[in-house]
Amino acid sequence: MRSPLCDRFARTLAAFGLALAALLPAAAVQAKDILTLRVGTVESLDSLNPFETALNVGYEVFTLNYDLLVNFGPNNDPVPGFADSWTQSADQLSWTFHIRDGMKWSDGQPATSADVVYTYNLELNGTKNGGVVGLGYLDPYLKDSFVTGVTAPDPSHVVITTSRPTTKLTHSYIPIVPQHIWKNVTPANVANFANNVPVVGTGPYQAVESTSQYVRLVRNPYYWGKQGAEDEIVIQYYPSAPDTMVAAFKNSELDYIHSPSAESFNQLKTAKNTVALASEGNGFTQLNYNTYTKGGGASTTALQDPAFRKALGYAIDKPTLIQKVLLGYASPGTTQVPPWETNWHVEPNDVRQFNIDTANSMLDAAGYPRGPNGTRIDRQGKPINLRLYAPNTDPSYAKDAQFIQGWFGQVGIKVSAQVLDEGTLVTDEALDTTKPAKGQLNYDMVIWGWVGDPDPNALLQILLTSSIGSTSDSQWSDPQYDQLYVQQNEAANDADRKMYITQMQQIFYDQAPYDILYYDNNLDTYHTDKFAGWQNQPVQGGAPFFQDGSINYTLLTDATKATPAPSASVNAEPTAAGSGGVAASVAPAPAPVPTDTGSSGSALPLIVGVIAIAALLVVFIMMTRRRRAAAAEDDE
Amino acid sequence: MGSRYLIRKVVGACLTIFMIVILNFVLFRMMPGSPDRILLRNPNVTADAMAAARIRWGLDKPLIPDQLVDYLESTASGDLGFSFKFHGEPVTDVLAGRIWPTVILFGLGEVLAIIFGLALGAYSGWRRGGPIDYIGNGVSLILYSMPYFVIGILILGVFAIGLHWFPTSGMLTVGGSGDDSFPSQLLDFLGHLALPVTTVAIGLIGQYSILMRSSVIETLGEDYITTARGKGLTSGRILRSHALPNALLPAVTLIAINLGYVIGGAITVEVVFNWPGLGTLTVTALEARDYPVLQGIFLLLSISVVVANLIADLIYGRLDPRVRS
Numbered sequence: 034m035r036s037p038l039c040d041r042f043a044r045t046l047a048a049f050g051l052a053l054a055a056l057l058p059a060a061a062v063q064a065k066d067i068l069t070l071r072v073g074t075v076e077s078l079d080s081l082n083p084f085e086t087a088l089n090v091g092y093e094v095f096t097l098n099y100d101l102l103v104n105f106g107p108n109n110d111p112v113p114g115f116a117d118s119w120t121q122s123a124d125q126l127s128w129t130f131h132i133r134d135g136m137k138w139s140d141g142q143p144a145t146s147a148d149v150v151y152t153y154n155l156e157l158n159g160t161k162n163g164g165v166v167g168l169g170y171l172d173p174y175l176k177d178s179f180v181t182g183v184t185a186p187d188p189s190h191v192v193i194t195t196s197r198p199t200t201k202l203t204h205s206y207i208p209i210v211p212q213h214i215w216k217n218v219t220p221a222n223v224a225n226f227a228n229n230v231p232v233v234g235t236g237p238y239q240a241v242e243s244t245s246q247y248v249r250l251v252r253n254p255y256y257w258g259k260q261g262a263e264d265e266i267v268i269q270y271y272p273s274a275p276d277t278m279v280a281a282f283k284n285s286e287l288d289y290i291h292s293p294s295a296e297s298f299n300q301l302k303t304a305k306n307t308v309a310l311a312s313e314g315n316g317f318t319q320l321n322y323n324t325y326t327k328g329g330g331a332s333t334t335a336l337q338d339p340a341f342r343k344a345l346g347y348a349i350d351k352p353t354l355i356q357k358v359l360l361g362y363a364s365p366g367t368t369q370v371p372p373w374e375t376n377w378h379v380e381p382n383d384v385r386q387f388n389i390d391t392a393n394s395m396l397d398a399a400g401y402p403r404g405p406n407g408t409r410i411d412r413q414g415k416p417i418n419l420r421l422y423a424p425n426t427d428p429s430y431a432k433d434a435q436f437i438q439g440w441f442g443q444v445g446i447k448v449s450a451q452v453l454d455e456g457t458l459v460t461d462e463a464l465d466t467t468k469p470a471k472g473q474l475n476y477d478m479v480i481w482g483w484v485g486d487p488d489p490n491a492l493l494q495i496l497l498t499s500s501i502g503s504t505s506d507s508q509w510s511d512p513q514y515d516q517l518y519v520q521q522n523e524a525a526n527d528a529d530r531k532m533y534i535t536q537m538q539q540i541f542y543d544q545a546p547y548d549i550l551y552y553d554n555n556l557d558t559y560h561t562d563k564f565a566g567w568q569n570q571p572v573q574g575g576a577p578f579f580q581d582g583s584i585n586y587t588l589l590t591d592a593t594k595a596t597p598a599p600s601a602s603v604n605a606e607p608t609a610a611g612s613g614g615v616a617a618s619v620a621p622a623p624a625p626v627p628t629d630t631g632s633s634g635s636a637l638p639l640i641v642g643v644i645a646i647a648a649l650l651v652v653f654i655m656m657t658r659r660r661r662a663a664a665a666e667d668d669e
Numbered sequence: 670m671g672s673r674y675l676i677r678k679v680v681g682a683c684l685t686i687f688m689i690v691i692l693n694f695v696l697f698r699m700m701p702g703s704p705d706r707i708l709l710r711n712p713n714v715t716a717d718a719m720a721a722a723r724i725r726w727g728l729d730k731p732l733i734p735d736q737l738v739d740y741l742e743s744t745a746s747g748d749l750g751f752s753f754k755f756h757g758e759p760v761t762d763v764l765a766g767r768i769w770p771t772v773i774l775f776g777l778g779e780v781l782a783i784i785f786g787l788a789l790g791a792y793s794g795w796r797r798g799g800p801i802d803y804i805g806n807g808v809s810l811i812l813y814s815m816p817y818f819v820i821g822i823l824i825l826g827v828f829a830i831g832l833h834w835f836p837t838s839g840m841l842t843v844g845g846s847g848d849d850s851f852p853s854q855l856l857d858f859l860g861h862l863a864l865p866v867t868t869v870a871i872g873l874i875g876q877y878s879i880l881m882r883s884s885v886i887e888t889l890g891e892d893y894i895t896t897a898r899g900k901g902l903t904s905g906r907i908l909r910s911h912a913l914p915n916a917l918l919p920a921v922t923l924i925a926i927n928l929g930y931v932i933g934g935a936i937t938v939e940v941v942f943n944w945p946g947l948g949t950l951t952v953t954a955l956e957a958r959d960y961p962v963l964q965g966i967f968l969l970l971s972i973s974v975v976v977a978n979l980i981a982d983l984i985y986g987r988l989d990p991r992v993r994s
Contacts, residue, residue: 069844077953079754087711169718170711224725227758242843245766246945249844267843273952277943280830280837456700456958466716483712491712503716 068591070263070564072578073278073290077270078248081240082228083208084167089484089579090268092206097250097266097583098234099208102130102149102191105582108571109487111203112584115149115235116191125198125525130191137255138211139231139239146185151212153183153193159220167223174205177490177522198525204488206581209235237587238266246270261589262564282558289559291579295360295429298556306562311362311554312569312576315373316484318430319366319547320349320421320437323477325501325508329470331477332420335401335411342545343385344395348440350387355551358432362556366549368538369496370489373552375571376527377489379535381542392444401445409445418447423480424455430480433550437480448478466502474508481506482553487581489534493518496541509546555579566590674986682979689971693964694740698732700958726753744968750961754954760965763950768969770840771939771946774862775931778869783924786874790881791916795908797886805878813875821868821941828864835864838943865942869935873927880923884916891915918988922981929977930970 076090083095096105104114116130136144156175159166166172178201182194193202214233218226232240237260238250247269252260269287271278279297282290283304293301302309322342323331335341351365364372372378401409401417408416421437423430434450441448453461461476485492494500497518498510514537521533541547557576559567566589569575570582577585705722723729730736743750749760789809793802812820829837836842840861841854888894889912897907939948947966954962 067844071843163717165715165718165721168711169715169721170713172715172718173713244945245763245950246839246943247843265844269839269843271838271943272949273956274838274940274943274949277825277838277941280825281839281943283830284833284837286836286838286842455956485712495712499716503719504712504714 067264068262070261070266070289070586070589071287072266072268073271073281073287074268074579075271075273075275075278075292077245077272078243078268080227081230081232081243081248082167082223082226083210084171084223085226087168087170090270092581093579093583094240094248094250094268095208096236096581097238097586098232098236098240099210100235101208101582102205103203104584105204105487105570105580107568107584109581115144115209119203126196127192127194128202130193132189132191133257134189136235136257138213138233138235139253139255140211140214140233141255142211142213142233143188144209144211144235145188146191147188148212149191149209150183150185151215152207152209153180155210155215155218155220155223156207157183159223164220166220171207173490173494174201174207174488177488178202178205179523197523200527201488206486237261237583259587261587262566262591262594263586263589266586282560285560288563289557289578291555291557293556293558295362295556298362298558299360301558306560307558308561308567309556309558310569310576311556313364313371313373313574314484314553314555315371315487316482317366317369317371317549317552318363318433318480318482319549320433321479321481321507321547322545323474323479323508324510324546325464325470325474326510327470329464329473329475330508331474333411333415333417333477334413335417336419336477338399339544340399341396341401342548343543344392344399345441345444345446346385346545346548347388347392347395348444348446349437349548349550350440351551352387354433354436357436358429359551359553362554363551364554366551367542368549369492369541369547370534370538371485371492371552373571374485374487374489377531377534379531379538381539383543389440389443396444403445407445408447416447417445418449419477421448421450421478421480422453422458422461422476423450424458425452426455427482433480462506464502464505464508479506480550490522493521493534493537496546507546509544511540511544514540514544561592563592564589565592675983678979678982682975685975686972689975690741690744690968693967693971694737696967697960697963698736740964749965749968752954752959752962754957754959754962760961763962764947764965764969767945767947767950770944771948772931774865774938774944774946775869775935777862778866779873779924779927779931781866781870782873782877785870786877787881787917787920789874790878791885791908791913793878794882794885794889794916795912802882806882809875809878809882811875812871813879815872816937817868817872817935818937818941820871821865821938824864824868824871825941836861840945865938865944868938868942872935872938877920877923881916881920884919885912888912888916918985921984921988925977925981925984926974928980929974931973 074090074093076088078086078090078094079088080086080091081094081098083091083099086092086095100114102115103111103119106112113133115132115136117133119128119130121128130146130149132144132146132149138144153175156166156172157180158164160172160176178199179196180193180202181196184192184194186192195202211233215226230240230243234253235255235257237253237256237258239253240248240250242249247267250266250268252264269278269281271281275292275294276297278287278290279293279301281287282293282301298309298311301307322336324337324342325331326337331337355361355363355365367381367384368378370378396409401411404410404416406416408418411417419441421434423434431450431452434448434452438448438450458476458479458481461474462479464470464473483492483495495504496507496509496511496514497505498512498515501508501510517533517537517540521530521537524530524533555576557578559577561567567577568585568588569577570580570585705719705726705728720729727736727739730739740750747761749764752758752760752763755763786809789801789805793799793805796802825837828834838861840858842857842861885908894907894911897911898904902910936948936951938944939946940952943949947969950962951966953959954966
């Protein structure tokens with residue numbers, strides 16, 4: 034007897050089985066016994082084009098692919114990159130960089146000074162007359178260095194002339210890209226250049242496969258320096274799923290994870306063969322006030338008064354926030370230049386300590402008396418009810434808001450806290466300069482954070498008057514601060530520059546357009562049973578990855594093969610690529626791996642569609658046949 | 670008659686899709702927040718950079734008619750534009766890479782749920798009041814009420830983190846010393862697929878089982894079943910040949926509608942298992958206000974629902990001639 038149900042399901046199952054078999058990506062061409070370093074992050078790569086990435090992971094990938102003219106060293110100090118040495122002229126207005134002799138791109142082509150000239154001219158031409166190269170994030174590095182021209186007197190020398198003495202050229206984040214690959218890329222079309230795999234660079238590892246889930250990089254066979262023990266690096270993305278990333282790490286599917294939650298991090302601290310590293314981060318979380326004065330803006334004019342903002346600073350118990358919200362993984366904040374930037378951070382005078390009584394008396398003195406119901410009243414006689422917003426990107430912001438609500442309540446300021454979608458908030462916070470200000474900037478206080486560069490300019494400039502309409506989220510304007518910014522940027526030497534930056538930090542702290550709540554720690558964890566040789570950047574207090582540049586990737590050793598030396602030096606460097614036993618066996622392999630993802634990706638939906646339609650047809654035919662058969666049976 | 674029914678249904682479906690295309694445009698632009706502003710969380714961004722981004726993404730033009738006309742024209746020609754978030758990548762490419770993981774995951778999950786759900790429901794209904802019915806119905810109700818992510822997290826905790834039987838996330842092990850032959854790749858894929866597909870199946874079994882059970886119970890009370898019994902047919906034969914075919918009618922509708930959602934998937938399952946499908950893409954695109962990708966996803970999703978409903982209508986029309994008239 035026929036069993037139509039079973040029949041039908043069997044057929045459908047078979048169809049799906051076929052689909053599965055047909056849809057598996059073509060087996061990647063891989064040598065066996067490849068040592069893979071697997072890194073997890075909660076971001077997902079937005080672009081392989083360095084001028085088009087906005088994310089931490091994008092910088093991580095492009096500094097693996099490419100050398101900067103001068104790379105970032107173990108302590109973010111200048112170390113040889115595309116150039117192996119450099120000198121400044123006696124008049125301090127030109128720099129000569131020597132390009133490493135015999136260096137090659139990962140495709141075997143010679144890498145010369147012409148590539149530097151090409152790359153820097155792409156930037157210089159693009160930023161002329163207020164233009165932008167790609168997303169524009171890399172533009173300030175040359176603009177702020179006052180570069181007037183780049184020339185290549187011969188294949189191994191580059192001369193960069195500047196209109197003022199500067200030291201910033203050796204801290205530039207601009208990757209040197211190969212002219213022979215990028216030759217048709219101009220400032221006008223750089224945004225459309227996908228820089229598809231296999232990427233050609235001079236960096237230690239080259240991206241050969243890039244999907245929505247991961248990017249895979251393999252050894253650059255022509256790399257000029259030492260490479261790590263890992264033959265390939267896979268960076269996997271866990272957008273919106275940090276807990277899944279932690280689960281994968283616990284399951285040893287990942288060797289390194291960046292930014293787990295503080296709770297997960299605490300759990301991992303006690304895990305076997307695991308190092309959980311809370312390191313100082315180059316960024317902060319702030320409470321920013323809306324100080325806008327030209328129509329529109331905050332619900333009370335009190336926020337425009339530095340005395341009012343300062344007084345509120347005494348009503349924030351930062352150590353409690355850090356303990357209760359971040360489980361201790363941060364340090365109390367003061368200025369806009371994080372202590373991570375050791376050369377530039379200066380603690381201000383008169384640091385505000387939490388004291389509700391001080392806050393109350395300062396508010397009284399500043400002219401904000403309490404009204405009949407205890408709520409303070411501004412100069413227009415309006416009760417001060419502040420709206421406090423936080424983006425939904427980090428749950429800790431909402432917890433901070435609850436605490437601040439409580440403390441401000443104690444000093445007579447009513448706070449209504451609300452978590453908003455990130456996109457909504459960023460739009461609320463930025464003035465659209467093409468429209469009248471009235472009705473815009475409709476917020477009072479926001480809890481959010483910023484992350485900086487090794488150079489302090491990035492975090493100094495968000496407070497400039499000229500940033501109102503773009504990055505300014507306090508709408509603060511102080512002519513003296515603006516003036517000092519120009520002066521520090523033009524300073525001929527670091528000592529002078531620091532003097533100006535010190536003043537900027539004190540003005541910022543006294544004027545309090547932000548109250549820096551804390552400097553967040555970076556949380557990173559890694560396994561020690563597969564790789565050894567982990568080094569931090571900066572060496573003291575830093576973390577191995579997601580810092581600046583790719584130097585730490587080149588220092589890893591194979592933990593299973595290395596015989597631990599008695600001194601157990603963490604800085605033990607691997608043998609040069611090709612000379613070590615492990616490296617030699619695989620070194621010839623990393624020729625560009627066929628990138629099958631593109632072609633299979635486009636054919637797959639078609640196959641799925643065909644199979645789905647076939648399956649449906651089968652079901653349909655079976656049902657029709659069964660109906661006829663049933664009818665026939667009934668007629669019997 | 671038959672062709673008129675068909676034409677009516679197809680025209681209706683086309684109209685619906687056109688309305689969806691328009692709605693798609695309006696809906697995402699009503700969301701607060703603008704994509705060019707999301708650029709701002711980098712301290713190096715300048716006003717010039719923002720202006721350049723607006724021009725590049727066509728956001729400087731008025732919403733209506735310029736942006737709408739551009740959108741309709743390109744959608745009609747199959748060009749869904751370029752992603753904002755995945756810079757420079759055409760939306761069709763972004764979507765193409767994400768469809769099949771979702772289709773496999775939810776397609777297979779559906780099939781498993783249909784097999785087990787319908788079988789359990791049919792048996793429970795047939796042996797009403799028996800131990801299987803009691804347990805099956807209770808379990809079905811619990812599963813029906815459980816959100817996918819709860820099931821997913823439980824399964825993940827037990828079988829991946831606890832027992833280490835399966836990988837926690839992703840679709841394939843990338844790189845490494847793995848064997849690259851087809852069978853081992855298949856095994857690797859199935860290993861990654863096991864937990865999410867089980868989650869989907871478990872989440873769906875409940876509704877199929879409950880529906881099938883009540884449908885079978887109802888059918889068993891019909892006169893023609895009594896007639897069949899009177900003819901002396903065995904009870905197994907009655908179930909297979911007379912009760913089940915009629916009891917399946919409501920299930921067909923449910924299956925067809927659920928198949929429409931195969932493309933949409935359940936976002937939470939994909940997020941829990943970091944499955945690289947349309948669900949995780951939706952979350953990423955939403956966060957970045959990636960209008961073109963969001964439009965693409967919703968267009969795809971709504972078309973698949975409309976088509977699934979059309980198929981349900983057609984099958985129904987075929988199975989039940991009363992519908993056609």
